[in-house]
Amino acid sequence: MAGLLAGKVAIVTGGGSGVGRAACLLFAAQGARVAAADIDLDAAEQTAQEVARRGGEAIAVACDVADAAAVESLVARTVEAFGRLDVMYNNAGITTRAGQPFLEASDDDLYRLTAVNVAGVIHGCQSAIRQFRRQGGGGAIVITGSVAGLIGFGGVVYGASKGAVTSLVRTLALEVAPEGIRVNAVCPAAMPTRFGGGALLDSPEARAHTARLHPLGRVVEPEECAAAALFLASDLASAITGVNLPVDGGLSAGRPLGAR
Numbered sequence: 001m002a003g004l005l006a007g008k009v010a011i012v013t014g015g016g017s018g019v020g021r022a023a024c025l026l027f028a029a030q031g032a033r034v035a036a037a038d039i040d041l042d043a044a045e046q047t048a049q050e051v052a053r054r055g056g057e058a059i060a061v062a063c064d065v066a067d068a069a070a071v072e073s074l075v076a077r078t079v080e081a082f083g084r085l086d087v088m089y090n091n092a093g094i095t096t097r098a099g100q101p102f103l104e105a106s107d108d109d110l111y112r113l114t115a116v117n118v119a120g121v122i123h124g125c126q127s128a129i130r131q132f133r134r135q136g137g138g139g140a141i142v143i144t145g146s147v148a149g150l151i152g153f154g155g156v157v158y159g160a161s162k163g164a165v166t167s168l169v170r171t172l173a174l175e176v177a178p179e180g181i182r183v184n185a186v187c188p189a190a191m192p193t194r195f196g197g198g199a200l201l202d203s204p205e206a207r208a209h210t211a212r213l214h215p216l217g218r219v220v221e222p223e224e225c226a227a228a229a230l231f232l233a234s235d236l237a238s239a240i241t242g243v244n245l246p247v248d249g250g251l252s253a254g255r256p257l258g259a260r
Contacts, residue, residue: 004234006031009082011074013065013124014092016043019144019191021050022226023089028056029231032087035064035078053248065092065120066112068127074126084135085234088128090121091144095158102156110157119163121168125183129176137179140233143169144225145185147248150231153189162187166244173242182241184232187213189248214249215256 014020015036021043024036029053036051036058044060051058059081063074076227078085094116098108121143132139148154149162165185173183190210211218228247231237246252250256 003231004236005087006076007250008032008086009035009078009168010087010089010233011035011037011078011124011128012089012091013037013063013074013120014144015047016040016058019048019188019222019225019229020089021047021081022092022222023091023229024048024058025054025056026223026226026230027087027089027233029054030234033082034058035074035081037061037065037092039064039073046214059117065090065123066115068069068119068123071120071127075131079131085128085131085139087140087142089142089144089229089233090124091142091229091245092120093117093144093146096155098154100157104195105155105157113157113161114223117158118164118168121165124170125168132181133179137141137181139181140237141172141181141183142229142232143183143185143243144229145169145187147187147189147252150187150244150246153251162170169244170242177241180235182232184237184240184243184245185243186225186228186232187246187248188220189246189250189251191220191222191225214251215253216249218249220247222250 002016010032012020012023015024016038024034024047028034036044036047041062048058048060061074063070145165146162148159149166169185225247
């Protein structure tokens with residue numbers, strides 16, 4: 001099915017690589033004009049150029065989502081370029097070293113994770129809602145959460161930051177539902193991205209071990225997470241809000257009988 005975002009304008013944070021780049025390419029292929037935002041402007045520009053090479057329309061914007069003013073500027077730049085905003089995909093996030101013990105988490109780890117994974121999402125949601133209201137309501141917010149926000153998986157501090165996102169999705173969805181604004185999240189497991197995996201995926205043996213943790217027997221690909229985000233951003237999900245959608249190969253469903 002083509003054209004799921006035809007005529008719409010989308011912002012994707014963390015758009016320079018991984019899920020963000022995959023989402024920019026997919027959203028543009030489905031008809032959206034896209035703002036690829038990333039703290040690494042060169043990476044965002046590469047994404048925008050690839051969108052253009054494939055026949056789509058995109059701009060690249062430098063943005064540190066931990067900076068509320070930068071996110072406001074991102075939304076303003078997008079509206080200046082494309083006239084409106086329909087989809088805000090708060091995808092940018094960071095993690096700690098895979099397997100980091102809780103007592104080894106430093107204040108720097110705590111504050112940066114909170115600044116990006118929690119405050120960064122809040123900044124994106126606030127800026128998008130302000131713009132949606134200026135347009136008369138409506139609009140879709142999608143967030144990249146994590147399976148670590150649904151079950152015990154991965155680092156403690158990282159999981160806490162993603163647990164905050166899980167709660168934000170539910171409570172914010174209730175607050176803005178009367179305005180026709182939808183808020184949902186995709187919650188992936190380990191993925192082979194610049195952001196994710198770390199020691200979980202740094203060798204064929206580690207990747208195979210991680211794959212065995214998932215009932216489907218493989219890790220999640222960035223394009224699969226982007227596809228779930230597309231669904232939640234599109235009108236196919238017009239009656240869906242307040243949902244944290246696992247994209248995790250069945251990991252959060254539990255352990256099958258006989259699993260080792």
